[in-house]
Amino acid sequence: xxxxxxxxxGAFIEHVQILKKIGVEAVEVRLPEELIPLDGLIIPGGExxxxxxxxxxxxxxxxxxxxxxxxxxxxxxxxxxxxxxxIxxxIxxxSPCLAVMDxxxxxxxxxxxxxxxxxxxxxxxxxxxxxxxxxAIFIRAPxxxxxxxxxxxxxxxxxxxxxxxVQKNLLVTAFHPELSKDDRFHRxxxxxxxAKF
Amino acid sequence: xxxxxxxxxxxxxxxxxxxxQMLKGGVIMDVVTxxxxxxxxxxxxxxxxxLERVPADIRKDGGVARMSDxxxxxxxxxxxxxxxxxxxxxGHFVEAQILESIGVxxxxxxxxxxxxxxxxxxxxxxxxxxxxxxxxNLGEALRRIGEGAAMIRTKGEAGTGxxxxxxxxxxxxxxxxxxxxxxxxxxxxxxxKNIGAPYELVRKTKEMGRMxxxxxxxxxxxxxxxxxxxxxxxxxxxxxxSGIFKSGNPAVRAKAIVEATTHYNNPEILxxxxxxxxxxxxxxxxGSLTEKELLAGRGW
Numbered sequence: 001x002x003x004x005x006x007x008x009x010g011a012f013i014e015h016v017q018i019l020k021k022i023g024v025e026a027v028e029v030r031l032p033e034e035l036i037p038l039d040g041l042i043i044p045g046g047e048x049x050x051x052x053x054x055x056x057x058x059x060x061x062x063x064x065x066x067x068x069x070x071x072x073x074x075x076x077x078x079x080x081x082x083x084x085x086x087i088x089x090x091i092x093x094x095s096p097c098l099a100v101m102d103x104x105x106x107x108x109x110x111x112x113x114x115x116x117x118x119x120x121x122x123x124x125x126x127x128x129x130x131x132x133x134x135x136a137i138f139i140r141a142p143x144x145x146x147x148x149x150x151x152x153x154x155x156x157x158x159x160x161x162x163x164x165x166v167q168k169n170l171l172v173t174a175f176h177p178e179l180s181k182d183d184r185f186h187r188x189x190x191x192x193x194x195a196k197f
Numbered sequence: 198x199x200x201x202x203x204x205x206x207x208x209x210x211x212x213x214x215x216x217x218q219m220l221k222g223g224v225i226m227d228v229v230t231x232x233x234x235x236x237x238x239x240x241x242x243x244x245x246x247x248l249e250r251v252p253a254d255i256r257k258d259g260g261v262a263r264m265s266d267x268x269x270x271x272x273x274x275x276x277x278x279x280x281x282x283x284x285x286x287x288g289h290f291v292e293a294q295i296l297e298s299i300g301v302x303x304x305x306x307x308x309x310x311x312x313x314x315x316x317x318x319x320x321x322x323x324x325x326x327x328x329x330x331x332x333x334n335l336g337e338a339l340r341r342i343g344e345g346a347a348m349i350r351t352k353g354e355a356g357t358g359x360x361x362x363x364x365x366x367x368x369x370x371x372x373x374x375x376x377x378x379x380x381x382x383x384x385x386x387x388x389x390k391n392i393g394a395p396y397e398l399v400r401k402t403k404e405m406g407r408m409x410x411x412x413x414x415x416x417x418x419x420x421x422x423x424x425x426x427x428x429x430x431x432x433x434x435x436x437x438x439s440g441i442f443k444s445g446n447p448a449v450r451a452k453a454i455v456e457a458t459t460h461y462n463n464p465e466i467l468x469x470x471x472x473x474x475x476x477x478x479x480x481x482x483x484g485s486l487t488e489k490e491l492l493a494g495r496g497w
Contacts (some may be wrong), residue, residue: 007222008222009216009221009222009241009243009457009458009459010219010222010223011221012220012221012222013221013309030459030460031461045218046218046219046220046221046222046223046243047219047223047243047244047279047280047486048279049238049241049279049457050223050241050242050243050279052242053239053241053455054241054455054456056458057265074366077219078219086316086437097448106384108278112280112300112302113216113280113302113326113327114300114302114325114326116212116215116216117212117213118209118212131385135213137212137215138212139212139215139216139219140219140280140302141261176215179211179215184356
């Protein structure tokens with residue numbers, strides 16, 4: 001199995017390192033033609049405005065939408081904003097980038113850097129019966145306002161705020177599993193990549 | 198380098214370093230007005246550095262360079278959605294407190310401003326907000342991380358448009374790390390003593406095989422090729438100060454430098470984005486400056 005990490009900007013190396021550690025072939029993707037041989041793709045954390053801009057400039061929109069129709073795609077933090085169908089409180093003139101998932105998100109939903117935080121989350125689908133919480137790191141993070149149609153909320157904070165969702169082969173997390181030493185989310189994504197839709 | 202506090206933990210070291218990790222592969226641009234901040238954001242900057250004067254003007258005007266007007270910084274914060282950084286003087290912890298209180302995302306304790314303390318830097322662990330600091334070598338970098346810096350930038354020579362010092366400092370730091378990786382463990386304590394760095398951080402750097410926090414290049418980067426050069430040498434991203442808004446066409450140049458930082462290994466794309474950028478900043482050769490005029494020597 002070969003998984004790509006979109007390497008336009010952000011924490012792509014962290015994803016590549018975790019994938020390699022769990023024995024998966026991982027490659028950095030900077031041009032659309034590099035998507036072709038992949039079995040799955042991760043859009044990493046970074047600055048969503050920068051990543052979106054580079055997606056437009058290098059003509060990734062069409063190829064990534066096509067990719068999302070049949071192959072697994074996971075967006076962490078900025079990647080979640082890039083994949084969302086709707087961005088609340090958008091800056092004038094800015095529209096959703098890929099709009100491949102039926103979710104509505106709010107960017108910088110928790111405040112500025114001083115409000116960034118870590119929280120241990122219990123995520124039943126990740127655990128196979130174990131009660132080990134997942135260490136989730138939120139950095140100027142977005143949140144999910146709503147998941148519609150086939151998209152459903154998969155992860156919530158203790159206060160109920162939605163921070164992760166899944167829609168068939170598509171996965172989004174508002175936090176950064178690539179910054180934790182815990183590889184369970186990456187394994188969960190690989191299972192999505194193995195499943196048939 | 199993790200925190201033992203019970204969850205949720207606000208602004209622990211992991212979270213401070215985490216923001217810098219999100220900036221990697223990106224360009225942080227100096228801006229002096231909200232209008233410039235918007236131009237930088239539209240061009241794809243990952244963050245802006247809010248300043249009253251860019252380093253080239255600080256160099257030209259002389260006098261004491263201080264933290265910028267908080268009112269001006271707040272206007273810049275209100276004008277963009279990307280992170281906003283601002284500079285405090287070396288050792289001026291009250292300027293840092295003020296910047297933290299107005300919601301700046303990162304403080305740069307910077308040699309570009311006139312130092313407030315010629316012996317001590319800010320104790321950065323006690324702040325909730327993360328700090329970036331300059332360095333010329335590994336010892337200086339690890340001293341700053343020991344004080345709590347969550348991100349490092351090699352200093353270069355700000356406000357010159359001459360990349361030679363940025364190259365020198367990045368090569369020095371990365372070369373020292375390469376040698377440290379091969380060093381037998383019994384040599385680490387003496388090495389730590391010799392470079393004036395905390396032993397634990399020397400060990401950690403050896404274990405990780407890289408700087409323990411994100412490491413950008415700064416000081417003299419003025420063209421897309423300069424940015425790609427620094428990326429190929431091995432830094433995680435670049436700061437561009439005077440190079441953008443002291444050039445003939447800031448919007449076009451800013452976008453080109455962003456693209457060059459992503460595609461730093463692709464000469465065809467670098468050639469394409471380097472076309473028709475208009476006049477670069479005029480620049481000063483670092484070799485023509487006297488010892489007293491160099492900013493990089495500030496920091497202890």
